[in-house]
Structures are given as structure tokens and as C-alpha cells.
Amino acid sequence: MASSLGRVHTSIDMHSLPMSARHSSVIAAFDRLPIGGVLELASDNDHKALRADLVSRRPSEFLWDARNMGSQRWIIRIERVDASVEDLEHFLTRCAPFAEVAREVIARVAQTATERNYRAGETIFDEGEQWDYLGFVRAGRVVFTLLSRDGKMQTLLERFPGDAVNETPVFDGGSTVYRCEAMVDSHLVLIPRDEVLRACRQDPELALAFLVASSQARRRSISTIADLSFAHVLQRVAKWLLNYTGPGEGLTPGLLGVERLSQAQIAAAAGTVRDMAARALIRLRDAGAVELERGRVKKLDHAILESFVNNIEGTAV
Structure with missing residues (x-):
């Protein structure tokens, strides 16, 4: 990553953007890059959902390098590459x-x-x-x-x-x-x-x-x-689901096939058992953080999920 510093063409502080504008702003900035140009994002997470969105919209067009720098500080560099050549x-x-x-x-x-x-x-x-x-x-x-x-x-x-x-x-x-x-x-x-x-x-x-x-x-x-060690099940389930929140405010459709995840899979991601994960999902649903259909997550609210992760909402499951 260090050797690409001289090629940064655009920098975005993700904290300065409203949630509903983040994906569209990053994709628009990426599209303005020349081949070899680098877009640098400063954030507090690895933006897995944004990466998945780019994979679906701009396949084979970028190199993604996300680094956790500590103290909830992430640097993500997205380099635009030539997608016209597809050899190994x-x-x-x-x-x-x-x-x-x-x-x-x-x-x-x-x-x-x-x-x-x-x-x-x-x-x-x-x-x-x-x-x-x-x-x-x-x-x-x-x-x-x-x-x-x-x-x-x-x-x-x-x-x-x-x-x-x-x-x-x-x-x-x-x-x-x-x-x-x-x-x-x-x-x-x-x-x-x-x-x-x-x-x-x-x-x-x-x-x-x-x-x-x-x-x-x-x-x-x-x-x-x-x-x-330190986060309760409700926090861990909410943190995992944050990875699947799409752009937009309020309840929005989830990304990355979240609707296909079973409660057992969510439990495995949160390091708990299925019954505890199910109870956490019900708490999140009742708080408006998720919308469930037959026990599976259909929509998510980023802001409310984040409040659970930060332990602002409610008591532990």
C-alpha cells in the first residue's frame, strides 16, 4: 500500500457523507479515476457491503486494499485497473x-x-x-x-x-x-x-x-x-448484520444474500447457538432494526443496528 501513496487521486472521509449517499458517492468518484488511479477512503469499518456493491457493479475493474489501523480507524484504497485484459x-x-x-x-x-x-x-x-x-x-x-x-x-x-x-x-x-x-x-x-x-x-x-x-x-x-469476550450476543448479531446493510436510510433491502442466511448461520457468525441468535433477531425486529420474513432477515436499518453495536439500545440478550 505504501508504494501507491503517490497515485492517490481522490480522498473521501466517509464520516462526512450521509449514509444514503455513501455508495453512490464512492462509485461516482471511482468512475472518474483514470486507469492506475487510486481512491482512498477514511472510515471506521471495512465497508464490506460497499465492496460487494462494487464487485457487482464494476467486476474486475478494481483492486481493494482495506487496512485496520487500530482505534476504529480504517484506510481503504481502491485502485482502478484495466478490465479489458482477463488473463491470469x-x-x-x-x-x-x-x-x-x-x-x-x-x-x-x-x-x-x-x-x-x-x-x-x-x-x-x-x-x-x-x-x-x-x-x-x-x-x-x-x-x-x-x-x-x-x-x-x-x-x-x-x-x-x-x-x-x-x-x-x-x-x-x-x-x-x-x-x-x-x-x-x-x-x-x-x-x-x-x-x-x-x-x-x-x-x-x-x-x-x-x-x-x-x-x-x-x-x-x-x-x-x-x-x-466483552460483547453480548445482541451486540454481536447486530455487528455481523451491519455488514449486509445497503445504501439508504431506514429499513432497506439487505445485500450479499442476507435473506438466504439461516438463523444457524447467523448464530455461527456471532459465536452463539441458534436459540440465542433467534432471540436477538426478535429484539432487533421489535426495535425496528431488521425486518424478518419466516425468521430470515429481509431489510435492515443501519443506524439502529449501529446503536445496538455501541450498546446504546436495550439490555443484553
């Missing part, structure tokens, strides 16, 4: 770790990579496997989960096009640390572990990029631990 080398340049890597290094990596399609719900790898690849999501969306011995599931993270999977075992040589599953029909690029290590030795920019990714993963882990 160009795809890799749209993945944050490879953004500043020498083209000859990327060319060799691309020669060793394979590609594979996964159906929605298909397991890509299980926790504890020996899976000797670094994967990148080229299309679709995947989710990382953990399963306890008594059957409880914890959702860790969702990954979008351009995001990596399985970084930890690639560098420490151990087994996979989570289960990876396709949330929707997905297409992954698989790079052999040995080739990733060779490329890192050849180009320090790539090694540095993975160090940054590792640091960000540690920040996510600490945030997750803090949520599970």
Missing part, C-alpha cells in the same frame, strides 16, 4: 499481495498456478488438512469457519474476489487452521506452496505484502476475541 497474470496484479511485484515474478507464478470451480456449499478444505496451496478467489465468495468437538460452529471471515485463502500453512508448513467453504458458486486460483515461497525470496515486495496481511490477520483475531 492480470488477475494476480489485482490481488493486493502482488500489486507491486515485478511482472516477471508474476509471470512465473501464473505458469505454475491452476484454477478450479467450487459449487455453493462445497468444502474447499477442512480444518487440519495438509493443503499445499495459496488460493485466491477469482469469482464468488468463500467463508472460513471453525467447528468445536461438541458441534458448535464459529464463522471467522468471508473472502471476496482478489482475497487470499490459506496463508498461514503456506508460510509455517503446518495444517490448515480453519474450514474453507464456497458460500456461492466460486472460482479459485491455486498456487503451489513451494512457488509462493520461491517468489517471496525473489521479490521482497511480495514478502512484505504477506507480512502486512499477517499483521492484519492478527488485528482481526484480537477484534474477534474482544467481541466474544
